[in-house]
Amino acid sequence: MKTSRPTVARRVALSAVLCALSLLFSYLETFIPMPVPGMKIGLANLIPLLLLPTLGIPTAACVSLLRIALSALLFGSPVSFLYSLAGGTVSFAVMALAFKFRLFGLTGASILGGVFHNLAQIAVAIPLLGTARVTVLLPWLLLSGTVAGLAVGLLGAFLLPRLPRSLFPNPARKEPDAEPAEPPENDP
Amino acid sequence: MKLFSRRESVLLISLLLVSGVLFLVLFLLRGEGDGEWDAVIRYRGDVIARLPLDTDCEYPFECEEGVNRIVIRDGAVFVESADCKNRVCVRHGALTPDAADVDFISCAPHRLLIVLERRGDE
Numbered sequence: 001m002k003t004s005r006p007t008v009a010r011r012v013a014l015s016a017v018l019c020a021l022s023l024l025f026s027y028l029e030t031f032i033p034m035p036v037p038g039m040k041i042g043l044a045n046l047i048p049l050l051l052l053p054t055l056g057i058p059t060a061a062c063v064s065l066l067r068i069a070l071s072a073l074l075f076g077s078p079v080s081f082l083y084s085l086a087g088g089t090v091s092f093a094v095m096a097l098a099f100k101f102r103l104f105g106l107t108g109a110s111i112l113g114g115v116f117h118n119l120a121q122i123a124v125a126i127p128l129l130g131t132a133r134v135t136v137l138l139p140w141l142l143l144s145g146t147v148a149g150l151a152v153g154l155l156g157a158f159l160l161p162r163l164p165r166s167l168f169p170n171p172a173r174k175e176p177d178a179e180p181a182e183p184p185e186n187d188p
Numbered sequence: 189m190k191l192f193s194r195r196e197s198v199l200l201i202s203l204l205l206v207s208g209v210l211f212l213v214l215f216l217l218r219g220e221g222d223g224e225w226d227a228v229i230r231y232r233g234d235v236i237a238r239l240p241l242d243t244d245c246e247y248p249f250e251c252e253e254g255v256n257r258i259v260i261r262d263g264a265v266f267v268e269s270a271d272c273k274n275r276v277c278v279r280h281g282a283l284t285p286d287a288a289d290v291d292f293i294s295c296a297p298h299r300l301l302i303v304l305e306r307r308g309d310e
Binding site (some may be wrong): 077108112138 | 191196206207208211213253291292303
């Protein structure tokens with residue numbers, strides 16, 4: 001059996017490149033117009049999502065946290081850092097748990113991540129703005145978190161089997177409600 | 189790996205249902221716009237100004253985080269300009285008494301919040 005686990009150096013180098021890519025996503029996203037100001041897709045979360053089944057939860061957590069810190073340093077303010085940090089940590093924790101305990105695949109984990117990202121940001125907004133009135137945003141943020149998480153999750157689930165095996169270890173894990181093994185689909 | 193499992197569609201549908209119910213609650217909570225209203229401006233949670241909505245005025249808000257030009261015109265309050273990066277407060281547009289119970293203008297970077305309150309409340 002051939003299991004070539006990447007060396008530590010390779011893992012670090014790969015994580016750094018992916019962290020940069022995630023940072024680029026979060027920057028590019030600011031140019032995508034949204035119907036409601038402040039709403040976003042969360043494309044940067046695609047990278048930690050893809051790292052969950054490949055390089056593992058600790059690596060994915062590092063990349064996610066580092067991306068948030070760098071993003072705040074480069075484009076943000078101390079207050080925006082608090083929002084992203086709350087959203088990022090809570091959403092990552094939920095995604096990692098959902099994935100680790102095989103509750104959902106990548107898509108489900110990403111939906112939960114999107115929803116909890118927005119819930120955490122409301123929770124932070126209450127003390128920061130000093131009023132519980134922001135909870136009226138709840139339906140908007142629940143809906144947008146669900147849709148955005150779905151979009152990123154589907155993209156991630158689509159990309160996962162197409163990642164280069166030389167860089168990413170094989171995602172060896174069964175789906176929560178997987179059917180008996182199907183023959184691998186052959187792309188023409 | 190499957191893109192979308194049955195369990196995930198259950199999750200998706202239930203989340204959409206919950207947000208639908210919340211939208212309905214929000215819609216039912218919309219109050220009447222009659223009466224006299226004040227635009228209440230809060231910074232870091234503290235009320236720093238209470239401006240009558242029936243008197244046109246301009247209120248330049250300044251704090252250590254930045255500046256927002258708050259304007260009251262024709263019974264509505266809006267932020268004309270701001271020096272923050274995302275300018276969510278400016279793009280929000282005008283806040284009118286019809287939506288007083290379910291809407292507000294906020295500038296998260298400056299920790300500024302504008303809500304409408306019925307005069308005499310509080």
